[in-house]
Amino acid sequence: MMYKRDPELIREVLGKKVQFILGDIACVYGGLLAGCSFFGGYPITPASEVAEGMARRLPRVKGTYIQMEDEIGSIAAVIGAAWGGAKSMTATSGPGFSLMMENYGYAVMTETPCVIVNIQRTGPSTGQPTLGAQGDMMQARWGTHGDFEAIALAPSTVQECMDFTVEAFNLAEKYRNPVCVMADGEMGHLRERVVIPDEKDLKIINRVPATIDKDKFIPFTNSQTRNSKVPDFPTFGTGYHTYVTGLTHNEKGFPATDKQPDHEKLVKRITTKITDDIDKLTNVEKLYLDDAKTVFVTYGASARPAESAMEMARAKGKKIGMLRLKLVWPFPFKEIQKLASKVDKIIVPEMNLGQIVHPVREYVEGQCKVVSAPKIGGEMHLPHELYKYLEGK
Amino acid sequence: MPDIKTADKLNKKYLRGDMWPTIFCNGCGHGVVLDYTFWAIEELGLDMDKTVFVSGIGCSSRLPGYINADGLHTTHGRAIAFATGIKAANPDLNIIVFTGDGDCSGIGGNHLIHAARRNIDMTVIMINNFTYGMTGGQLSPTAPLGSIATTAPYGNIEHPFDICELVKALGANYVARWTVSHPYRPMKSVKAGLEKKGFSLIEFFSPCPTAYGRRNKLGDIKKHWKWYDDNTILIEEYNKIMKYGSDEEKEKTKNKMQIGVFQDIEKPGFFEQYEKLLKGLQDKRGKGGKK
Numbered sequence: 001m002m003y004k005r006d007p008e009l010i011r012e013v014l015g016k017k018v019q020f021i022l023g024d025i026a027c028v029y030g031g032l033l034a035g036c037s038f039f040g041g042y043p044i045t046p047a048s049e050v051a052e053g054m055a056r057r058l059p060r061v062k063g064t065y066i067q068m069e070d071e072i073g074s075i076a077a078v079i080g081a082a083w084g085g086a087k088s089m090t091a092t093s094g095p096g097f098s099l100m101m102e103n104y105g106y107a108v109m110t111e112t113p114c115v116i117v118n119i120q121r122t123g124p125s126t127g128q129p130t131l132g133a134q135g136d137m138m139q140a141r142w143g144t145h146g147d148f149e150a151i152a153l154a155p156s157t158v159q160e161c162m163d164f165t166v167e168a169f170n171l172a173e174k175y176r177n178p179v180c181v182m183a184d185g186e187m188g189h190l191r192e193r194v195v196i197p198d199e200k201d202l203k204i205i206n207r208v209p210a211t212i213d214k215d216k217f218i219p220f221t222n223s224q225t226r227n228s229k230v231p232d233f234p235t236f237g238t239g240y241h242t243y244v245t246g247l248t249h250n251e252k253g254f255p256a257t258d259k260q261p262d263h264e265k266l267v268k269r270i271t272t273k274i275t276d277d278i279d280k281l282t283n284v285e286k287l288y289l290d291d292a293k294t295v296f297v298t299y300g301a302s303a304r305p306a307e308s309a310m311e312m313a314r315a316k317g318k319k320i321g322m323l324r325l326k327l328v329w330p331f332p333f334k335e336i337q338k339l340a341s342k343v344d345k346i347i348v349p350e351m352n353l354g355q356i357v358h359p360v361r362e363y364v365e366g367q368c369k370v371v372s373a374p375k376i377g378g379e380m381h382l383p384h385e386l387y388k389y390l391e392g393k
Numbered sequence: 394m395p396d397i398k399t400a401d402k403l404n405k406k407y408l409r410g411d412m413w414p415t416i417f418c419n420g421c422g423h424g425v426v427l428d429y430t431f432w433a434i435e436e437l438g439l440d441m442d443k444t445v446f447v448s449g450i451g452c453s454s455r456l457p458g459y460i461n462a463d464g465l466h467t468t469h470g471r472a473i474a475f476a477t478g479i480k481a482a483n484p485d486l487n488i489i490v491f492t493g494d495g496d497c498s499g500i501g502g503n504h505l506i507h508a509a510r511r512n513i514d515m516t517v518i519m520i521n522n523f524t525y526g527m528t529g530g531q532l533s534p535t536a537p538l539g540s541i542a543t544t545a546p547y548g549n550i551e552h553p554f555d556i557c558e559l560v561k562a563l564g565a566n567y568v569a570r571w572t573v574s575h576p577y578r579p580m581k582s583v584k585a586g587l588e589k590k591g592f593s594l595i596e597f598f599s600p601c602p603t604a605y606g607r608r609n610k611l612g613d614i615k616k617h618w619k620w621y622d623d624n625t626i627l628i629e630e631y632n633k634i635m636k637y638g639s640d641e642e643k644e645k646t647k648n649k650m651q652i653g654v655f656q657d658i659e660k661p662g663f664f665e666q667y668e669k670l671l672k673g674l675q676d677k678r679g680k681g682g683k684k
Contacts, residue, residue: 069507077478084482245466
């Protein structure tokens, strides 16, 4: 039997409207609210609670949970499930995310909607498994080979872990691309109050299914029913006889690997279907940007001490602001360009040795000073540590 | 027997014309295996709208492209894991995986093991040509001792992998091995595998004259087929000789590769079990039990 989203059943399984829960579990809630019906996962700290939460709840909403043999199998099954008609997700952390990279690219190339929750830790290699970090921000963007566009969200609260997982499904379904929820270990293992949105307040986007005549349907081209570069989705088993391959393919989906124009046409469509919508996609929080001369540009857990440092400085009359990237990829470059023309200095706190500071520098183009404020080792920045960056010239 | 009597008619019914011609070399056995599969599908009357072909990377993994049905041509070694997800999303679909020896037992070994252990409902057709044909003839995990490969230029010193014994040990419901030189029994095996709930695997020894044959004095396809006949033995015959045969007969037989049906059992498939689990949870809910 194919899964059908049952809001009443989902709410029965989720329980009370207001809860005090773990960030990992909030990702589970987000998935269930969005209508996720398949989870393939593999245990890894600090993301295991997502798998555990799904193993407990997904069968109760009549979805399927399978603990796969490794992360490669997990993402493979998730992509397969999407073609079988499911909304599907997996959750992992650094080493598992590294293992998923090949099939992450396969999802991009085959335009498969799916969600990867990454409760980030750090590396290289096994690193500090139990401690949080932001080790994969660049891996989400560049980790698989070839040219592609990533879509990634970075929650700064447990509430956002839930909300952004719903949003990740919406974006995956809309753009037919894998979408990453780049939470960090801090968010995954933090307990906070969350409010589960009512059904009427919940925005759910579903992929557009193929509906036109089977002999007229072209699976890998601009939509034939809407003005969109995202093709309608021919779910397996609906009679469209679609051939899906990770090879460079023509509009019909058949391998077309030896001619330059075929490849350029395909890859340009699957990248610009996302970048064309950069204004719609951009999702930032702006704090005190009207008068600020020095600004934190940050995301995820790092935004919290940055906000505290900003408040400390504001209390002393300093003109400090903050731009928080809720959606990190595609990079909200226009916001950075605007900011760079107005402020003297941008400080980028991150729980790595500097990843998002690079696209910030790229788009600032020398218009203002850009300072990296890294912290590694599994600890968050303390507000006073970031405050020091505001005192320095 | 099927309504359609000739391979030509079967091909018209099941092949995807747009993809012709194939990438396969003269003498390649993949088309033969595809033909056996079509016969089995025809005989069972499988609905091609509800049948999905999944594959990884390699020559055999190109087969789904030639079939007029839904096909997922995935990454190297991962076909079975992708197929698991498809079946989970829609258990009404028939899932057939085409894979090769390198794809299935080399890079994809872990997925094979666990899908067989879980008894995931799918039929895996593994075409074993003892080589990585698409990349030009490198050493495969199933290559017999002494085989020459581009990456084993002085002869293979690694013991070959017996996939059927492995999958049998994992408790899969149906396991069989044939060579492409046996037309009727393999068709029956593919049919039996497709009918079976749970995990089924049918392995075919299939020649690759270009990448394996040429280097191993089997470039002539007739020689290659004869090599299969000389070096394989039916499981039942093998057992008989090993039990009752003379020492000389035993010596001649012991290194032959066994063919036939390795396992044919009825264990509940994964999704049958999963449906029960779901039903149990809903029953409990109906009774107002712990939610």
